Amino acid sequence: MRILAIETSCDETALSLVECSGGVNPPAGGPQFKVLQNLISTQIAVHRPFGGVVPMLAKREHIKNLPRLFRKLAAKSLQLKAVDAIAVTVGPGLEPALWQGVEFAQMLAKKFHKPLIGVNHLEGHIYSTLLPRSSIKLTARSLKLEAFGHSHAQIKFPAIGLLVSGGHTILVRMDSFTKWKKLGETRDDAAGEAFDKVGKMLGLPYPGGPEIQKLAIKGNPKAINFPRPMLNSGDYDFSFSGLKTAVLYYLRDHKLTARSLKLKADVAASFQQAVIDVLTKKAMRAAEQFGAKTIFLCGGVAANKELRHQLMGKCQRSNVNFIVPEFIFNTDNAVMIAAAAYLGKLRKKTYPIKANPNLNL
Numbered sequence: 001m002r003i004l005a006i007e008t009s010c011d012e013t014a015l016s017l018v019e020c021s022g023g024v025n026p027p028a029g030g031p032q033f034k035v036l037q038n039l040i041s042t043q044i045a046v047h048r049p050f051g052g053v054v055p056m057l058a059k060r061e062h063i064k065n066l067p068r069l070f071r072k073l074a075a076k077s078l079q080l081k082a083v084d085a086i087a088v089t090v091g092p093g094l095e096p097a098l099w100q101g102v103e104f105a106q107m108l109a110k111k112f113h114k115p116l117i118g119v120n121h122l123e124g125h126i127y128s129t130l131l132p133r134s135s136i137k138l139t140a141r142s143l144k145l146e147a148f149g150h151s152h153a154q155i156k157f158p159a160i161g162l163l164v165s166g167g168h169t170i171l172v173r174m175d176s177f178t179k180w181k182k183l184g185e186t187r188d189d190a191a192g193e194a195f196d197k198v199g200k201m202l203g204l205p206y207p208g209g210p211e212i213q214k215l216a217i218k219g220n221p222k223a224i225n226f227p228r229p230m231l232n233s234g235d236y237d238f239s240f241s242g243l244k245t246a247v248l249y250y251l252r253d254h255k256l257t258a259r260s261l262k263l264k265a266d267v268a269a270s271f272q273q274a275v276i277d278v279l280t281k282k283a284m285r286a287a288e289q290f291g292a293k294t295i296f297l298c299g300g301v302a303a304n305k306e307l308r309h310q311l312m313g314k315c316q317r318s319n320v321n322f323i324v325p326e327f328i329f330n331t332d333n334a335v336m337i338a339a340a341a342y343l344g345k346l347r348k349k350t351y352p353i354k355a356n357p358n359l360n361l
């Protein structure tokens with residue numbers, strides 16, 4: 001099944017063309033994805049002066065980018081002819097941004113007489129774990145990806161999934177490719193949101209996540225003992241707003257000056273470590289409780305090298321398989337939306353074709 005997928009839930013406009021095959025039961029061997037095209041147009045530069053995503057600007061950019069990316073994708077017209085379905089993110093996300101993708105998808109479906117599949121963005125992140133991770137050729141300038149090959153991650157079930165993005169922090173238990181249950185989630189800020197807010201406090205450009213990672217390399221993660229909220233709460237929920245406030249108070253009490261680079265780096269490293277401690281400890285505890293054979297990490301914050309590294313180390317020590325998607329598939333993209341659309345078909349799960357900003361897992 002060849003799926004053309006569209007993603008506009010936040011500040012990336014993304015289009016993809018993915019060939020999906022395989023089933024969920026043996027001997028089908030699990031779903032397989034071949035990425036034919038992966039186009040992403042990021043709006044970071046547009047939102048950066050405002051310190052965060054401005055919904056109406058995101059909408060304006062999507063309006064501009066969607067036809068442009070589609071023309072690029074359609075340049076390979078032979079590929080387009082063989083499209084079986086069009087998939088689009090219907091939520092969660094910014095409502096004006098979501099509507100642009102939905103309306104564009106509706107227009108394409110009508111024009112080319114193709115069925116339309118609504119996709120939950122969070123399921124996209126979950127299924128990004130199944131995307132190919134070998135033979136990927138990246139052309140650095142355009143963020144354009146041409147990947148070939150059908151390899152997919154060997155998820156052994158039961159598995160624990162940690163979804164950490166700008167809007168969500170969720171722990172799931174997965175018993176098969178199609179059956180999963182949410183174990184817990186954040187009660188306030190998402191992990192990525194905390195990274196972005198602390199980045200702002202430190203005077204770093206938006207988005208804070210990658211910037212904190214960069215600065216943290218120069219700092220000492222043990223320099224400041226920030227709180228690890230809900231570390232021992234006995235459940236699988238998270239909370240990051242107290243940690244964010246602790247950083248705010250620390251910065252207020254230790255006045256930053258132009259020469260405070262070392263202090264800033266220590267704050268970044270210590271904050272990052274506090275987040276990692278909570279995320280990894282809860283994921284490992286869930287793995288132990290449910291006898292998980294695999295832990296997978298997904299969502300934008302999964303791009304954090306220190307988090308990937310530390311969780312992988314813990315998994316190795318506990319003899320648990322660790323899976324994290326390629327960096328390009330951690331942050332928002334439309335390949336994961338095609339994958340989730342295909343899995344939705346296999347699961348016989350559908351979503352109404354209308355923007356739903358508060359959709360959850």
Ligand code: KG4
Binds near residue numbers: 196304
């Ligand atoms: O999944 P995503 O692209 O969008 C949402 O669905 O929210 O995630 C974006 C989030 C942002 O908060 C960004 O700061 C964070 O992912 N992020 C990172 C890193 N790269 C992106 N956080 C920590 N370290 C990174 N390297």
Ligand code: ZN
Binds near residue numbers: 125299332
């Ligand atoms: Zn996302």
